[in-house]
Amino acid sequence: MMQTTQVEVKKKMKKDFEPNIIGFLCNWCSYAGADLAGTSRMQYPPNLKVIRVMCSGRINPIFVINALQQGADGVLIGGCHPGDCHYERGNYLARRRYAILRELLDYVGIDPRRVRMTWVSASEGKKFADVVKEVTDEIRELGPIQQLKRENTW
Amino acid sequence: MVNEKQLRDEVKKLVSRDDVKYVIGYEQGTYGFQVTPSFAFTPEEAERFIFSPLCANNLSVYLMLEEKPPLRKGEKEDTRKVGLVVKGCDARAVVQILQEKGLKRESLVIIGVPCTGVIDPKKITVKFPHQIKPVDVREEGNHYVLTINGKNQKIPKDELLFEKCKQCEYPTPVIHDVLLGDEVKSTKKEEYKEIKTLEKKALKEKWEFWSKAFDRCIRCYACRNVCPLCYCKECIVDQLSPQWIYRSVNRSENTVWNLIRAYHLAGRCSGCGECERACPMNIPLTMLNKKIEKDIKELFQYVAGVNLEEKPLLAMFKPNDTEDTIL
Amino acid sequence: MKENPYQPWLATIDSICDEVGGQRAIKTFRLVFQDEKVREKFTFLPGQCVMVSLFGKGECFFAISSSPTQKGFIEVSVLKLGKVTSALHECEPGDVVGVRGPYGNHFDVSGWMGKNLVLIGGGIGQAPLRSLIKYVVDNRKQYGKLDIIYGARTSKDLCYTKDFAELKTCEDTNACLSIDVKEDGWSDFVGFVPDNLMRVNPSPKNAIAVTCGPPIMIKYVIQNLGKLGFSEDQIFTTLEMRMKCGIGKCGRCNIGNLYVCKDGPVFSYKQLQNIKGEQ
Amino acid sequence: MKVSTMEKYILLKNKLPEWINMITPTYTIFAPVKEEDLVFFKPITKPSEMTLAYSNAIVPPKAQMFHQTETMFTFTQGKNIRVNPASLPDEKIVVFGIRPCDAKSLSIIDPVFTNDFEDPYYLTKRKNAILVGLSCNQPTVNCFCTSLNGSPASPEHLDILLTDIGDKYYVELNSEKGKQLVEKTKKLFTPATDADSKKKKDVEKKAVDAITRQMKINNVDAFVKKLDTIFDAPYWKTIAMKCLGCGACTYLCPTCHCFDIQDETTLDKGARIRVWDSCMRPEYTLHASGHNPRPERMNRVRNRVYHKYNYYPKNHQMIACVGCGRCIDNCPVNIDIIDVITKAGEVKP
Structure with a gap:
């Protein structure tokens, strides 16, 4: 986990800034959706680095915060549609956590977007590609993350 | 406020019982306006107990701090009850612990104190910075009466009260076995004024405010240790593999620590404000906790620590929970 | 200013010997300093310790299990337990680690010349004793009788089996192994180390007893040594604590006013009786 | 180092900013700065940033020599491991306004960092620092330096001591370092008269009298010995009952010097970091095997008291407490070292 999220952000001019985005995708739906997007040769930005988790309910808020700390400019969490969770309720729980986390980040001055x-x-390859595109564009617009990132001044 | 004699009698009665190990309450501190936790194992020790508007500590933290050394051969577990003096906010913490099954209800005897608010030690020390001898503080209507060197001084309650007490919605312990005195009804309502003002500010301003506060953090973890609901066996900051939060004290790690601490109390924080009181660096920690409290009230209509039967906030869901920002 | 005491020298893992497998695996690492000057400069005596670092994981304090009479390398035996030791067990020959030291005091090998030695070890506790055994064997003439009592849970948990095989041919040396539970094909003693000690029944006359192992074993060994007539200043033991700096500054390894890293790890039983502190 | 006959001068109060301005180009000046009702030692660029109306800084100035977070060295990871020593700062610093008790604390922890193995990080900063003290004219409620042979206006352990004696400072030069600092700016100073010296004594006496809380132990040395006899007393358990096990007392203690060493990494490089650590935490002594030599809060609380009042005097002939009162001020549950020690003196062996 730690290793894969360790990505360096290159400080470029805003317009040609390419964000690093970490995607936590659930094994049963979103990851399969991403797979479908790939096999169907759909174009979507390469900025998303995917980490597969068994369920969106597995995602501890510290995963998200740690990704931002280690240089991710954004995080995308993917889960099954409500009612479709392989474990019945994981995505519902994730939804609550996500709502609170977003508010909290906003409150301390980190752009919740x-x-x-x-x-x-699993069948929404097209949606996956669209979402990644939308999120990448939005984060590209926001620029590199200024807060939270580890300085590693040594 | 509470009749101290009644309190002591009640405690004496309790510690005389065979099924009660000890009772946790307050006694006079060592200087000035200090009040300190006290443990009564015998009726004599119960003599020391007091209750005054200076009793700010949330004693329920000691329930989870009790050390249970491994049993020796042939030794039986001590299953006697622990008695505890609680105010309104402390009782909510107890409810929350019980709700999470951190403790069994039958292991506790709760002495409830209907609370009319407690004094913020920081505020009173600013007014009397050189006070060494213990001071008698009484409540009279909207004032506190302090007896210093034989002279009485009247100070409006509002000047000394904890901010949290000014908006307290649950002054009477929601859970108790014994209630000392009459129930206190609250007409107050938590308005989250400070929170709302900060919320409305620009991201940059908010970050400036918080990063300045977090920069002061020395990571002594007093906020964690004083919190009755921070009772994980191994805290995430002490975990070594994976080490999510480095021990370096810098802005990034300090921010993450403070965010994660607040987040872990989401839907659990009873708003006793002990973290902020314990913080030697004056970091406005309740402003983080209250923000989450406000959000969960708005988003999920949930209030922590008032209903023993309810499930913890993040262990349940409603099918129609908010989806506003989900793509 | 002098050399930075916190900065390790680089050393290459020359070879790894699997002593014990399974859950509580033990491996012995042979480390060779990369810098030739350091190789010459680095001298130690049995009982002393080194701080081995795995860069990116952390540092651990180990007793040197090779003897100063073996030149050109040092060996440490590592029980897989925590973050660093688990990572060390993943290492392969050729990997680079950091080493600093030697730290702490040592067995009084010059003061003990001419005496009979009784060495009682259990499990991984044999590591510092192994250094002493090798030292004594290499200087065999200068010491009296050598009794080695060593035990582990099962025969598979015994370390340094190769060394013990070699010891059989060594003169005036008596190596008695034991395991806790009976096993097929085991001809030596079955039972706990303190009991094995009573069976061997070494004489306290002109003797020094050194014991090292789990705390509970040390406790009973010392009791039994007392029964055999050993006095408090004839009994020595080595202690361990959680350590970070290894040089008596970081504060955590104190027993009373003594620091295990600096004033230990070798203590006489007499010393231990006199200090107030948690062990 | 110490000068045999102390030189004494007078610096008019209105000249102080000028003096600070004159030394600012050569030295980084750490001075008391107010933030959120707390006072911190922070680097200042102009005299107006500092506040001199303060009792003491919340974080002791040990933090200027013994940083809470310190990079010990960096390394590259992977196949070609290299170790790069961290550069030691050679900037000269002046800690301005340090209280005599905190200055004493540095003398107390010096041997830890000097003994046997010299600690380059602490010692470089310590050697490059000039301590310009300011007498403590208004001790706080929990000050008790006089119980431990200290004085709120003692120039001992300082390079220079300033004492506020009305409209001017009484300046005592206590070391070669201090003398040199004043030498370069001599024109601002005038020799002190006997009347000034008397005034300083009066101010000191007033401050000493203002310290009312005292440890009631008759003989410090006897008390150190006494602790040996009450190690197993149930007393420690009663003290520890209310301890929460947070690190506020130790982190804010000017003589606590324990630290932890950790590695921090990115994919290809890393650093070995040292950070303050606290003996009040169970993790501090926890072995990887799960065994903990100090498993209970009682063990840890007792260790803290003993380390300061028994172990340290045994090793370094000094009590590792200066009586600054920070641990009392900041304990959330009112564990009061004055009270703890006083009562320990009464415990029957």
Whole structure:
């Protein structure tokens, strides 16, 4: 986990800034959706680095915050549509956590648009590609993350 | 406020019982306006107990701090009850612990104190910075009467009260076995004025405010240790593999620590404000906790620590929970 | 200013010997300093310790299990337990680690010349004793009788089996192994180390007893040594604590006013009786 | 180092900013700065930033020599491991306005960082620092330095001590370092008269009298010995009952010097960091095997008291407490070292 999220942000001019986005995708729906987008040769931005989790309910808020700390400019959480969770209720729980986390980030001055959540089913390859595009564009617009990032001044 | 004699009698009665190990209450502190936690194992020790508007500590933290050394061969677990003096906000913390099954109800005897608010030690020390001898503080209507060197001084309650007490909605313990005195009804309503003002500010301003506060943090974890609901066996900051939060004290790690601490109390914080009181660096921690409290009230119509039967906020859901920002 | 005491020298893992497998695996690492000057400069005596770092994981304090009479390398035996030791067990020959030291005091090898030695070890506790055994064997003439009592839970948990095989041929040396539970094909003693000690029944006359192992074993060994007539200043033990700096500054390894890293790890039983502190 | 006959001068109060301005180009000046009702030692660029109406800084100035977070060295990871020593700062610093008790604390922890193995991080900063003290004219409620042979206006352990004696400062130069600092700016100083010296004594006496809380132990040395006899007393358990196990007392203590060492990494590089640590935490002594030599709060509370009042005097002939009162001020549950020690003196062996 730690290793894969360790990405360096290159400080470029805003217009050609390419954000690093970490995607936590659930094994049963979103990850399969991403797979479908790939096999169907749909174009979507390469900025998303995917980490597969068994369920969106597995995502501890510290995963999200740690990703931002280690250099991600944004985080996308993907789960099954409400009612479709492989474990019945994981995505419902994730939804609550996400709502609170977003508010909290906003409150301390971190743009909440950097953390997004989406429902993508295994058949929604198109939706997945669209969401990634939308999120990437939005975060590109926001620029590199200024807060939270580890300085590693040593 | 509470009749101290009644309190002591009640405690004496309790500690004389065979099924009660000890009772946790307050006693006179060592200087000035200090009040300190006290443990009565015997009726004599119960003599020390007091209750005054200076009793700010949330004693329910000691329920989870009790150390249980491994049993020796042939030794039986001590299952006797622990008695506890609680105010309104403390009782909510107890309810929350019980709700999470951190403790069993039958292991506790709760002495409820209907609370009319407690004094913020920081505020009173500013007014009397050189007070060394203990001071008698009484409540009279809208004033506190302090007896210093034989002279009485009257100070309006509002000047000394904790901010949290000014908006307290649950002054009477929601859970108790014994209630000392009459129930106090609250007409107050938590308005979250401070929170709302900060919320409306620009992201940049908010970050400036918080980063300045978090920069002061020395990570002594007094906020965590004083919190009755921070009772994880291993706290995330002490965990070594994976080490989510580095021990370096810098803006990034301090921010994450403070966010995660607040988040872990989402739907659990009873608003006793102990974290802020304990913080030696004056970080406005309740402003973080209250923000989450406000959000969950608005988003999920949930209030922590008032209903023993309810499930913890983040362990349940409603099918129609908010989906506003989900793509 | 002098050399930075916190900065390790680089050393390469030359070879790894699997001593014990399974859940509580033990491996012995042979480390060779990369810098030739350091290789020459680094001298130690049995009982002393080194701080081994795995960069990115952290540092751990280990007793040196090779003897100063073996030149060119040092060996440490590592029980897989925490974050660093688990990562060390993943290492392969050729990997680079950091080493600083040697730290702490040592067995009084010059003061003990001419005496009979009784060495009682259990489990991974044998590591510092192994250094002493090798030292004594290499200087065999200068010491009297050598009794080695060593035990582990099962025969598979015994370390340094190769060394013990070699010891059989060594003169005036008596190595008695034991395991806690009976096993097929085991011809030596079955039972706990303190009991094995009573069976061997070494004489306290002109003797020094050194014991190292789990705290509970040390406790009973010392009791039994007392029964055999060993006095408090004839009994020595080595202690361990959680350590960070290794040089008596970080504060955590104190027993009373003594620091295990600096004033230990070797203590006489007499010393231990006199200090007030948690062990 | 110490000068045999102390030189004494007078610096008019209105000249103080000028003096600070004159030394600012050569030294980084750490001075008391107010933030959120608290006072911190922070680097200042102009005299107006500092506040001199303060009792003491919340974080002791040990933090200027012994940083809470310190990079010990960096390294590269992977196949070609290299270790790069961290550069030690050579900037000269002046800690301005340090209280005599805090200055004493630095003398107390010096041997820890000097003994056997010299600690380059602490010692470089310590050697490059000039301590310009300011007498403590208004001790706070929990000050008790006089119980431990200290004085609110003692120039001992300081390079220079300033004492506010009305409209001017009485300046005592206590070391070669201090003398040199004044030498370069001599024109601002005038020799002190006997009347000034008397005034300083009066001010000191007034401050000493203002310290009313005292540890009631008759003989410090006897008390150190006494602790040996009450190690197993149930007393420690009663003290520890209310301890929460937070690190506020230790982090804010000017003589606590324990630290933890940790590695921090990115994919290809890393650093070995040292950070303050607290003996009040169970993790502090927890072995990887799960065994903990100090498993209960009682063990840890007792260790803290003993470390200061028994172990340290045994090793370094000094009590590792200066009586600054920070641990009392900041304890959330009113564990009061004055009270703890006083009552320990009464415990029957």
